[in-house]
Amino acid sequence: MSPVTVVVGSSVGGVRTAQALRAAGYDGDVVLVGEETVAPYDKPPLSKGLLAGTSTTADITLLTEQAAREAGIELLLGRAASGLDVAGRRVELDDGERLAYDDVVLATGARARPSPWGALPGVHVLRSLADATALADDLRQGGPLVVIGAGFIGAEVAATARGMGVADVTLVDPAPVPLSRALDVEVAGILARLHAENGVHTRFGVGVEGIERVAGGLLVRLADETVLPAATVVVGIGAVPNDDWLRDSGLRLDDGVVCDAYSRAAEHVYAVGDVARLPHPRRGGLVRAEHWTNAVEQARTVARTIALPESPLAHVPVDYVWSDQYDRTIQLTGRTGGTLAHVLVPGPDPDRAFAALYADADGTFAGAVTVGWPRALVTCRKAAGQDTGTSLEEIRQALSAPRPGVRKEAAR
Amino acid sequence: MAIVKADLELCQGYANCVVAADDVFDLDDDGVVVLLRAEVPESDVDRVTDAARSCPVSALLVETP
Numbered sequence: 001m002s003p004v005t006v007v008v009g010s011s012v013g014g015v016r017t018a019q020a021l022r023a024a025g026y027d028g029d030v031v032l033v034g035e036e037t038v039a040p041y042d043k044p045p046l047s048k049g050l051l052a053g054t055s056t057t058a059d060i061t062l063l064t065e066q067a068a069r070e071a072g073i074e075l076l077l078g079r080a081a082s083g084l085d086v087a088g089r090r091v092e093l094d095d096g097e098r099l100a101y102d103d104v105v106l107a108t109g110a111r112a113r114p115s116p117w118g119a120l121p122g123v124h125v126l127r128s129l130a131d132a133t134a135l136a137d138d139l140r141q142g143g144p145l146v147v148i149g150a151g152f153i154g155a156e157v158a159a160t161a162r163g164m165g166v167a168d169v170t171l172v173d174p175a176p177v178p179l180s181r182a183l184d185v186e187v188a189g190i191l192a193r194l195h196a197e198n199g200v201h202t203r204f205g206v207g208v209e210g211i212e213r214v215a216g217g218l219l220v221r222l223a224d225e226t227v228l229p230a231a232t233v234v235v236g237i238g239a240v241p242n243d244d245w246l247r248d249s250g251l252r253l254d255d256g257v258v259c260d261a262y263s264r265a266a267e268h269v270y271a272v273g274d275v276a277r278l279p280h281p282r283r284g285g286l287v288r289a290e291h292w293t294n295a296v297e298q299a300r301t302v303a304r305t306i307a308l309p310e311s312p313l314a315h316v317p318v319d320y321v322w323s324d325q326y327d328r329t330i331q332l333t334g335r336t337g338g339t340l341a342h343v344l345v346p347g348p349d350p351d352r353a354f355a356a357l358y359a360d361a362d363g364t365f366a367g368a369v370t371v372g373w374p375r376a377l378v379t380c381r382k383a384a385g386q387d388t389g390t391s392l393e394e395i396r397q398a399l400s401a402p403r404p405g406v407r408k409e410a411a412r
Numbered sequence: 413m414a415i416v417k418a419d420l421e422l423c424q425g426y427a428n429c430v431v432a433a434d435d436v437f438d439l440d441d442d443g444v445v446v447l448l449r450a451e452v453p454e455s456d457v458d459r460v461t462d463a464a465r466s467c468p469v470s471a472l473l474v475e476t477p
């Protein structure tokens with residue numbers, strides 16, 4: 001009998017693992033289980049083009065039924081996994097079916113942290129396609145919109161809503177600046193100004209006390225007693241890993257499925273993407289990366305390891321995330337923010353583009369955020385991925401040096 | 413030989429391709445992908461295909477005849 005790999009979770013981590021198994025020449029059965037009934041789709045557009053209405057469900061589909069068939073991937077949609085029997089090598093589904101496996105990949109991702117202020121009508125979170133569609137419907141009715149949480153998703157929703165013509169948008173966060181977990185106050189302050197310049201009211205440094213439903217809409221009550229009227233509220237306060245279904249599996253769970261450097265949670269059990277927590281050689285300790293590129297890269301290494309078990313591939317969490325806000329692409333790589341020292345380097349168009357470079361106390365480059373300057377991101381990302389330290393000064397000079405124009409002739 | 417194609421309209425400058433294969437992909441000053449080579453030999457196809465698949469907006473294609 002041919003071997004079976006069961007992949008649980010059908011978003012980018014799961015779909016890419018299934019596809020990469022085939023690309024790596026795996027000739028066993030590949031079964032992809034997903035709780036949602038819609039065809040697997042990609043998430044970054046949910047706060048960007050799909051919310052704005054500039055991209056469609058078809059545009060963000062990761063795997064059609066036909067593509068699955070052609071690749072020899074058995075798709076079990078609308079089926080949730082409810083348990084894992086590691087010793088017996090079986091995945092239990094919530095309808096009672098048990099799927100035997102030789103290898104299993106856990107790719108159940110994360111869900112939006114629910115609103116601690118109640119789930120009233122008009123109060124949204126944003127994680128799934130259904131969430132995005134419901135939010136888009138409300139935003140098309142106009143504002144006011146209050147976004148609670150100025151992390152990546154909250155900041156993107158505020159920006160997209162402005163682009164959709166929502167007139168009255170307020171972004172609230174108890175931290176003094178947006179993206180406070182990833183950036184220092186100075187750089188985050190520049191992004192706070194970007195919101196203000198684009199007509200978003202910002203209320204940073206003040207928490208939310210509660211949300212009430214009144215005739216004609218919602219009221220968001222802030223800690224300083226301000227009351228913000230809203231037609232729509234978005235709560236973007238982070239995500240929690242979908243690892244509850246593994247509670248009785250005996251696997252080590254600690255805000256995610258704890259894995260070794262090979263993404264292995266146990267013999268023949270691997271985890272990929274937002275649900276996986278694994279050792280980070282450059283940060284020390286275990287890290288749960290919650291970014292697209294990490295999920296894709298980890299899917300590839302895990303698939304290769306399953307297909308060619310005699311040469312397992314280690315996975316180093318990829319410290320890279322992009323975020324599109326207004327007309328800027330914001331890109332972060334490596335370690336940023338916190339107490340790291342930083343310098344600002346102006347981009348080719350200094351009004352629109354810059355890089356903030358971060359360094360450890362000894363001047364070794366640690367990471368960077370670039371705004372509107374993807375070329376600088378490339379330099380910084382390559383340096384951040386190296387084990388031998390580069391000095392911040394070296395990166396600064398590389399970014400500041402004029403460079404010969406790249407040849408465009410080969411492009412078609 | 414395989415042929416590499418890029419959709420310059422779709423490209424957002426997310427740069428995953430350049431980090432994966434900087435002998436084939438680069439970005440111009442506006443952050444749009446530039447193909448340094450339009451053809452890659454058989455021995456490079458797997459690596460360049462992985463780089464193309466790392467594009468978050470699927471702007472890249474590696475076509476094997």
Ligand SMILES: Cc1cc2nc3c(=O)[nH]c(=O)nc-3n(C[C@H](O)[C@H](O)[C@H](O)COP(=O)(O)OP(=O)(O)OC[C@H]3O[C@@H](n4cnc5c(N)ncnc54)[C@H](O)[C@@H]3O)c2cc1C
Binds near residue numbers: 107108128293
């Ligand atoms: C709105 C939004 C915007 C984003 N924008 C960016 C961005 O610009 N850049 C970036 O780098 N990253 C971004 N991300 C993060 C990126 O999308 C995630 O890192 C990525 O989706 C992780 O993929 P995953 O497959 O591990 O998990 P998920 O995408 O969370 O998918 C998990 C899947 O598993 C399914 N599932 C859960 N439990 C079960 C179960 N018990 N049984 C069966 N199936 C189950 C879920 O339904 C889901 O389909 C964004 C995320 C969101 C939500």
